[in-house]
Amino acid sequence: NAGVTQTPKFQVLKTGQSMTLQCAQDMNHNSMYWYRQDPGMGLRLIYYSASEGTTDKGEVPNGYNVSRLNKREFSLRLESAAPSQTSVYFCASRQNTEAFFGQGTRLTVV
Amino acid sequence: RKEVEQDPGPFNVPEGATVAFNCTYSNSASQSFFWYRQDCRKEPKLLMSVYSSGNEDGRFTAQLNRASQYISLLIRDSKLSDSATYLCVVLNDYKLSFGAGTTVTVRA
Numbered sequence: 001n002a003g004v005t006q007t008p009k010f011q012v013l014k015t016g017q018s019m020t021l022q023c024a025q026d027m028n029h030n031s032m033y034w035y036r037q038d039p040g041m042g043l044r045l046i047y048y049s050a051s052e053g054t055t056d057k058g059e060v061p062n063g064y065n066v067s068r069l070n071k072r073e074f075s076l077r078l079e080s081a082a083p084s085q086t087s088v089y090f091c092a093s094r095q096n097t098e099a100f101f102g103q104g105t106r107l108t109v110v
Numbered sequence: 111r112k113e114v115e116q117d118p119g120p121f122n123v124p125e126g127a128t129v130a131f132n133c134t135y136s137n138s139a140s141q142s143f144f145w146y147r148q149d150c151r152k153e154p155k156l157l158m159s160v161y162s163s164g165n166e167d168g169r170f171t172a173q174l175n176r177a178s179q180y181i182s183l184l185i186r187d188s189k190l191s192d193s194a195t196y197l198c199v200v201l202n203d204y205k206l207s208f209g210a211g212t213t214v215t216v217r218a
Contacts, residue, residue: 031204031206042197042210043208045206045208050204056205090154097156098144098159101155103153104151104152
């Protein structure tokens with residue numbers, strides 16, 4: 001049982017490059033989330049999707065876009081990466097109470 | 111104002127000690143509350159849900175005070191393995207918001 005799978009695990013981008021972080025869950029959960037975590041800041045919500053076909057902005061959406069491709073998959077896109085987007089990114093899915101997280105993507109923008 | 115605020119600590123306690131810390135939340139309409147644990151920047155994992163009447167899970171006790179909008183976590187008889195960052199989490203509609211975390215270090 002894979003749970004929540006994020007790819008890639010590590011990525012280095014040059015400023016201005018674009019990339020998509022992939023997230024897939026196999027638990028048939030309705031809600032999915034993208035967070036970023038920076039030292040001393042905790043997890044900050046970028047975007048979330050309450051159910052297939054819906055997405056909403058979180059606390060720090062600027063510079064990001066998301067796609068809820070289907071119930072399983074929720075991707076996060078950086079159109080033009082900036083050094084301020086260097087962070088650890090976590091995807092999560094939730095049904096009812098407990099949220100399950102992927103192992104994170106460590107992104108460095110140089 | 112941040113939706114969820116926590117005392118960052120760190121709390122540095124000896125084995126066997128009791129440690130307690132709080133978090134506050136800003137949205138009085140929030141429906142559900144949780145404590146998550148995170149080790150060394152790994153993914154967070156659910157420690158326990160927090161119920162209005164308070165609840166225990168082994169050495170861990172969680173309390174919710176809706177009137178004052180705060181949640182607490184108490185750890186009794188601390189173990190070395192309890193060293194971690196504890197994240198306060200609030201659910202409002204479908205939005206799941208995290209506090210910045212409270213770091214606990216248990217020393218031998």
